Amino acid sequence: MSKNSKFLSVLACGAVVTGLATTGPAEAKVEGDTITLGSAVSITGRYAVNGKHTKNGYDLGVKFINDKGGITVGGKKYKLAIQYYDDESTAARGTQLAERLIQQDQIKFILGPYSSGMTKAIAPVVEKYGVPMVEGNGASRSIFNQGFRYTFAVLSTSEQYLSTAIDLAAEQAKKDGKDPSSLKIALGVRNEPFALDIGAGIHDDAKRHGMEIIIDEKFPKEVSDMTSFLTKIKALKPDVVVVSAHTVGGALFVRQMTEQKANAPIVAMTHCESAKIEDSTVFGSAGEDILCAGQWAPELTYRDDYFGSAMDYTKTFEKVYGYVPPYQAAESTASVLVYADAIARAGSFDTAKVRDALAATDMQTFYGNVKFAPTGQNIAKPMVLRQLQNGKYKLVAPSRWADTPLSFPRMAQ
């Protein structure tokens, strides 16, 4: 009986939390001295973890801008606020909520949701209403080749995600006196737009270096086992293994690679942080020497007026939220900074003027330089690679900014 009532109370709690996340008072765009931005992020559903990072990043950006006095528009200081909705990690819901933010809540400045799929769903909506959206979590190439004029992304696009790993492998081969074109690549990506873009990028890079892709695998969306991919790696012994299978696939890959004793001199992947491969209580040393693609790393030397350096941002974030900010949070904060900058430069709340100001953005944030291509993606910032060395992520590439040498070749764990 007590089990029943406990279960019911948990159930009730769940209902209340969900209720809180989805309802809130409707607010106008500018009320008194507050500019309200709007965002539908994933509080529940499969993107809940990264949705939380996104929201925390936005909140921290708003807090710092407000603490510094806010934004000056037309000689008057304005504070920022954000109206959130929970998109439940489904694209259909995201689209509805974007409409609701713009039409019902009269919000004219939209911050992006988490993930490429969700961003792609919302982009046509903001386009329809001529409302600008700045996003930091939709990297799919397909968002930027449709001629959208109102979507701006502060992050590098997906086909660049693991390019640095291929360049690094080529660099290392030259150092060892080998021809980069003798290298063989194993590629494994999840069958979804974002990861497929990464795969396409790798194909381009391989062609550029004359490398051969000997394994080219597409995992199903609900990947639950990687044995066959790993068996091929063991049989064909590639020099570089590149994997992008989102969080579940990433965790599976790292775990099964060690348990099935597969390895390669260079192993690079995405979503290390969200899969928490650095957590030795769960993964042991399985994640050692794996290269992780990142939009950003705390060791980078970019600076801005609000947060100082990337490291200062990291410390601030950790103090507020109790964990080291993953790049998903950093790029979200950067989106807010870019928005604030553009609204201030536009000197107006007119959406068309803010859009033009966004298009003319050329600034440095703690997250990196931001300058948008005509199609909306950021072209001023490269991807970074961090390697897990003794349980800590170390910046190893691009070698121009790296503070740690690459550990090569990867030792079998």
Add this chain to the structure above:
Amino acid sequence: MMIGALFALAAFGMALVWGVMNVINIAQGEFVVLGGYVAVLMAQSGIHPFFAIFVAPVVLYGVGWFFYQTIIKRVVDKDLFTSLLATFGISILVQQLMNQIFGADIRRAPHGFGTWGFFDNLVTVEQVKLLTALAALALGGVMVLFLKKSRLGQAIRATAQNARAARIMGIDTDKVYAATYSLNAAICGAAGAMVAMIWVVEPYIGLVYTIRAFMIAIIAGLGNLSGVVLAGLGLGVAENFAGFIMGAEFQIAFVFSLLVVILVGRSILLGRKREYLK
């Protein structure tokens, strides 16, 4: 092959509920994942997750019983569509609750077992997979024995054959249904504990297991419990083999094509039999 043993467990439960209660339990995968979380929680509190194979069924028996008394009881004699919807509802509810309670993070239960390698590690056998496969087979064996020999097992089989007749014979079918559904949840729980040790669990991964269980139950044919075990093992082998030869993108497609082939083949065979009877 060892993977198959796990799927066979989940399918076994599904076939049982299907056969006895005429309910297709869509929440099957969620029960598996819930069992996985039991293993994860045990590993976190310092108990070896292998013991979760015994603890998770107990916990899940309770969960199954709860859902039977609150929901399934009301739909068990309705048509199949009603119970499909009801279990689908349970599945969404459990998913969201797990997301609220455990978070959407990926979890695994570290087990500390090693790996045997042969032929320069080209062939590897993970000790934990072997252990869990053996445990799965043992559990399956116990289930079959239980259904054949025990009083409750006999009552379950009688109800499956003809619920009305069973009721006339003095069997409390409501109790039998409750036991069957809870038993199914318990089996799933054991399978889930194994999943958490071998792979990973997260709140939304249950669907994979529901689909596999469903397929195996169909391939084996309703109520054919030993067929379920064989089909499960076979599917595990076929799936990995297909993944290796054709690539992971066709792995699941292959399995489903196999399903179509088997079903078509079976209906042709049945057709022949029918002619013979004429």
